[in-house]
């Protein structure tokens with residue numbers, strides 16, 4: 001086709017969130033030619049929405065903190081199926097990566113002595129989250145963006161990658177289309193870094209935007225790479241529940257870090273009633289102690305509202321099911337009560353949580369300094385993703401790298417808040433560095449025209465069926481209902497088997513999707529193209545969740561409600577089989593070194 | 605559930621017109637929800653940008669009943685009942701399709717502004733000490749979500765199309781954030797005068813009015829920058845004295 005544009009890079013980064021930008025900056029610093037593509041405009045990626053903060057053991061607020069405590073917290077939060085080497089590198093390197101952001105112009109909130117301030121967050125033993133009010137992600141993405149535009153990176157905005165190209169076993173580039181004209185583009189590259197984020201749009205209720213259709217995971221899978229831990233999806237305990245049109249939008253955990261408490265319709269703080277044994281020693285057993293913790297009292301233990309997300313989400317579900325929920329099917333999250341404890345309470349809340357104040361005021365007509373919010377669980381994050389080498393971030397396909405939310409390993413069965421933003425900069429940097437090295441040692445191979453033609457044919461097929469075909473939005477909504485209702489927070493064998501049947505039927509419908517109109521900025525067409533990715537990741541989540549017959553972290557089954565020794569020793573890897581079907585395999589969890597075990601024992 | 609009527613601009617750079625749609629409006633819905641519903645029901649190829657649906661990304665900028673706004677933060681309940689809702693793309697940027705405009709000009713303007721240049725670190729670990737009150741103002745500017753609604757409303761761009769000469773309010777905010785950053789050593793004041801042509805701004809404050817982040821663009825960014833330009837260019841003695849560190853030193857602007 002004459003309108004196809006071809007471009008040539010050493011390293012092509014797919015995704016311009018925190019991970020992709022950091023990777024591109026590092027690769028460019030290594031002196032290779034770097035291209036960066038993203039589905040949206042620069043600066044609009046999901047990272048912009050992150051609120052609460054970035055976790056790094058800077059020890060500015062509590063000098064007992066260190067990378068070793070952060071490592072232990074991350075492993076405990078992940079229920080010990082994390083890759084220990086990734087958790088170790090992450091804890092060790094996060095402080096330097098955060099400080100580096102200030103050398104590029106970021107401005108975090110300050111301590112009294114002028115250093116970066118840190119706040120409490122669920123599962124972190126000490127105040128560890130560097131933050132800017134509740135708009136930390138904006139600060140991070142803008143800093144990386146504004147630094148990155150001066151590094152000689154070529155940015156292609158509103159360009160969507162639809163297939164990876166290979167040369168034998170290694171990566172050769174990718175095929176993409178641009179939104180504004182609908183032209184296909186072929187990128188030839190020595191190394192490709194996927195930094196495409198998550199899969200939340202596979203569910204009906206989610207904090208994630210339209211971009212989160214699992215593209216990176218699906219692209220990697222179809223190119224022959226392994227996925228890992230896909231059953232572990234994080235349902236954040238506090239999303240908005242009302243009004244209906246904003247259902248799922250996130251209410252930051254920072255609200256609870258600042259002293260916000262969860263109550264049921266009886267006015268009871270129900271979290272005190274269910275503290276898991278492995279957290280009992282670290283958790284306050286009375287309201288007074290919990291409040292002192294939020295005020296920075298080093299001798300106090302954290303309130304149970306700050307237990308890990310999986311646990312809090314299930315406790316909320318239980319209250320709602322037991323008929324003790326709020327009017328619109330959630331529970332109450334109350335920050336207004338702290339006015340009784342802090343002078344100028346309303347101002348204090350507005351200053352600490354400005355965008356939450358704004359969000360509720362504008363979208364729900366509620367003043368959070370006066371009345372409690374209504375909240376309930378929302379699909380938020382995927383711990384699983386592309387299986388990567390912990391040091392280089394290379395996937396099981398040579399030259400294909402992955403970083404950020406689309407990669408797996410760091411978080412195990414459950415991610416701690418704040419550990420994603422730090423993940424992005426620690427492993428984004430590593431991916432960029434190693435991708436540049438790989439590309440230098442292995443220059444880009446030629447592009448195979450047959451692969452390009454196949455991708456093009458698949459992508460343009462919906463136009464041939466035109467409006468006589470299936471409606472892309474209808475198929476997407478049906479899939480979201482399936483995943484939400486059958487593979488959500490509480491799972492079981494029968495429902496997931498049913499989900500697989502429905503996914504099979506939806507695949508057939510997706511193959512018949514048709515779109516009308518033209519190729520210029522046509523959202524119906526884009527939705528049609530995304531369907532393959534959504535279906536691939538939905539099937540991966542469901543198959544892995546069906547196989548893991550236990551409950552752990554984000555994965556909860558009411559037919560196997562407990563943890564199980566066997567499953568605690570395995571991760572589930574997923575790859576495309578010889579016959580094109582999906583294969584799920586058990587892999588032993590990577591063993592901790594003696595030194596790592598010693599840290600865990602010491603912190604227990 | 606009430607029905608509402610919408611007049612939505614459909615078209616591209618070659619031309620277009622308002623088209624009428626109706627859809628059900630449920631409790632709490634925002635304009636973006638209605639556009640999406642229309643997309644799913646009757647206009648699958650209706651082009652609109654969005655990401656966060658929570659006023660955090662600045663993607664969904666458009667004009668509702670003639671006023672520049674984020675579609676995701678425009679509650680239907682706040683619009684006049686029973687009247688059709690008119691939704692059009694931003695007028696200041698070239699149209700791509702329907703509600704989507706080509707905002708790439710903004711990215712080009714930013715790239716030309718001299719980047720952050722920090723002084724030597726204060727501490728051995730490569731970090732700086734800064735007091736919260738010294739960064740409050742810059743943090744206000746850094747709340748900007750780059751929605752470009754201020755650019756859309758500013759008459760210098762909208763009516764006089766001075767895109768080649770005038771940087772626009774967004775980039776005065778950006779430049780002010782760099783200039784007032786406590787550890788930045790750059791000097792962008794000549795550029796503010798001669799390349800960004802801040803002189804074209806006659807302080808109408810329209811930009812401040814539309815900013816969804818509530819940034820006091822005119823009072824806190826533009827006027828202090830204008831003062832710095834004036835100080836530097838029209839009072840050589842004062843300027844020299846400041847350079848040499850004599851006299852009253854820094855004034856007003858960054859405080």
Ligand SMILES: Cc1cc2nc3c(=O)[nH]c(=O)nc-3n(C[C@H](O)[C@H](O)[C@H](O)COP(=O)(O)OP(=O)(O)OC[C@H]3O[C@@H](n4cnc5c(N)ncnc54)[C@H](O)[C@@H]3O)c2cc1C
Nearest residue numbers: 015016017019039046047052053161197404405418420421
């Ligand atoms: C509301 C909210 C609040 C959060 N708060 C926090 C917090 O306080 N702390 C924390 O640590 N984490 C938080 N998270 C999680 C964290 O923000 C995300 O996990 C993280 O930002 C993901 O970053 P990323 O770089 O991996 O991907 P993203 O920032 O999502 O970027 C993905 C990029 O990939 C591009 N892309 C995707 N598919 C394609 C394709 N096919 N072709 C081309 N480009 C593509 C997109 O356009 C985008 O540029 C929050 C998440 C949400 C939703």
Ligand code: SF4
Nearest residue numbers: 758805807808809811
């Ligand atoms: S105050 Fe200046 S920059 Fe703002 S809209 Fe008016 S003329 Fe434009």
Ligand code: SF4
Nearest residue numbers: 748749751752754815
């Ligand atoms: S200054 Fe305000 S109106 Fe202008 S781009 Fe930034 S957020 Fe938008």
Ligand code: FES
Nearest residue numbers: 655656657662676
């Ligand atoms: S969609 Fe992000 S600001 Fe409206």
